[in-house]
Amino acid sequence: MAGLAWIDFDQADRDRTRRIIDLFDEKDTRDELGLGAVRDALSDLLFPGTSTIQTRLRYMLFVPWVYRIAAQERSGRAPAERARALEINLIRALETGGESNGVIGSVAREGLKRLPSDVYWAGLFTLGIRRLPGGRSAYLEARDPTPLWAANLPAPQEGFLTQTSFRLRGEEADFLRDRLRLSVPGTLFDELAQAHDVAQTETIWSHPGREGFSAQNRAIVKQAERFSALMHGAALLYNLLLAERAQALHGATAGDGGARVDDYRHRLEAWRAGLDPQLLADWDLDVLWELSGCTIHRVSVLTRQFVEDWRNLVQQGATEGGGSSDARQLIATRERRLKGAKARLSNDAALARWGGASGTQPLTFRWREARMHLKDLADA
Template sequence: MSSLAWIDFDEAERQRAQRIMELFQEREARDELGLGAIRDSIADHLFPGTSTIQTRLRYMLFVPWLFQMLEGSNAGPVELAGQARTLENKLANSLKAGGETTGIIGRDAGADLKRLPSSVYWSGLGAWGIRLFPGSTDNLFSSIRHLRGRQALGSEDAALEDRGSRIWAQSLPARPQSLLEAANFRLTFEEAEFIVDRLVAQQPHSLLTFLARNGGGGADCRYIWEHPHLADFPQNARAVVGHSETFANVMHGASLLYNLLLSDLREMSEWSADYQTRLQQWRDGLDMPAIQAWSLDAFWQAIDHPAHRIQPAAKKFVADWLSLVQSGNIREEAHAPSVLVVTDRERRLKAGQSRFTNRAVRDRWTGASGVERLSFRWNQAKSHLRDIANAD
């Protein structure tokens, strides 16, 4: 039996490891061809602090409020973790009592919930400057007594220690009295203003901040590059959006071909016919002038992000596939260059677990892996922006 344990490096390393674990849980993160670091680099430029497993924006306040309820406890770290879990489960019941039916984390799982709201939103709370404490939730539970002791210093020393002992942003709105009785997802004006202020302070150059400040919650487009006010985006954000559109469109074909090849190997004729149709639709919909003019060097420079390491092999795969797309040489026949590029990439990534070489693994395949065009967390950002716009 194998297990995975945290190694207590710095918070950046911990968050990087957690992102890897989330690949196994997030639907959009199905990363059969190793494009995850590229996808996440783009998403973190445009919509930092978001995640595909986030639901509603008010959790960015729910989590601090629940944890504030623990700060006066004399319990040890293990007991605090248990108390936090209990509070987060009570919150799910409170949201149901408040009339919410969707977006509730743990609505059906109850006490068996695996991913607590705190773990889903913890990274975003730090990225937006709502959480000032630099460590994990476990680090916090181990440090609460120490932090409380620093806050109890004399007035002169406390002023010097104040910033280092605070866990949450000082302007965090007050916790509603009915939080654990009948809660809902609707933000108050004060809460929405606080979140926007945090974004402005911590993520001033992100597209998420621009849209939050300028009422970007009304656009119901499927992809960010279809936004009706794209021309008004800041220049840098507009450039990243342009790159993301071309990247998503180009690499979508590789994902469709991957699924077609597996369907053929499984001898699933209906699946194969569907992917053949979708692959042809993809070919017909390509903006070839834009793809011919696309600069990979400019792309890599624009999306470079300190939190993500894009491996040379991933860059080579993108370059090889792009070259085939630009030459119009995307074919499904055995030994075609496009087939070899896709199958070789998957084999190198998965080794003995490759679906192309491992019959048992292939037979467990259910017919769809990463077939949706990448949207770079726009759905989550759109939901959050809508919650800001609907504050009252």
């Protein structure tokens, strides 16, 4: 049976692996066509320190506070057990403080597997709040854990593990803005944070202040907009092919029968009709690959070729009428290269596990998480 092995390198490696595991549970956001490296590269360039599993910004302070207490506590429990108990206490403290949106572990409680420290540990390092590399256990077992955190980390309010909220105090917001300015200067996350931005648009490219972004950030946003628009069509065609194959195998007894096929055909046509030709006309993909190369994410030659081939087919009108044979073959070949014998378009058992929608949501590059963080900052 195939699976994911746990690789014990560093927290960044573990965080990336966790993100992959999370995406298996979100059928509409799975990376079915192997575009994750490009998606994550642009996300990191725009909103460094964030991830799709983050909820509220004050966890960037809760985690250091909890770990300081756990490191200082002297009891018979192992350091990791002390930290875990404190993070579980934090769930109750937030709920006592009236919070319900974004509380990590509100359902799982003591059975929580993904602790806030696991979710935010990598981001804490990116933003310079955590100053030293390494995992959580290494910090807890260190003789002197003091140097781990930024020297000007604000002190917690007394009793925060009994009752607290996500509302940032003024000094906390100032500290976080300083961390952005010092650790990821000039990024869009930093730029919007300094501007006290509160825009709640669906995408970053529909932001009303887009034309006022720095030239570099405008360029990255443009790349993100183009990539999301282009590859959304590939995802829709992929799902159309799955729907057609499911119908051919099982006929009208398979779920919605032909309704699902019709739905994806309509969605693909609507996508094609709404695609601005100018968005792709002068797009130099070498710029996208160059930007991606500035991050830790490596875009393979095969992925580049797939994106370039799809762009060319779209410009030639190969997605009309449910997709030309060349467009369909490109998608099928891409899945087979990624998944081998587990490809849904050739494996009946794998197809049976398809939930009817996989990777169909347009890419937004962590804007949803970033805009919540920005709102938390502005509301301080």
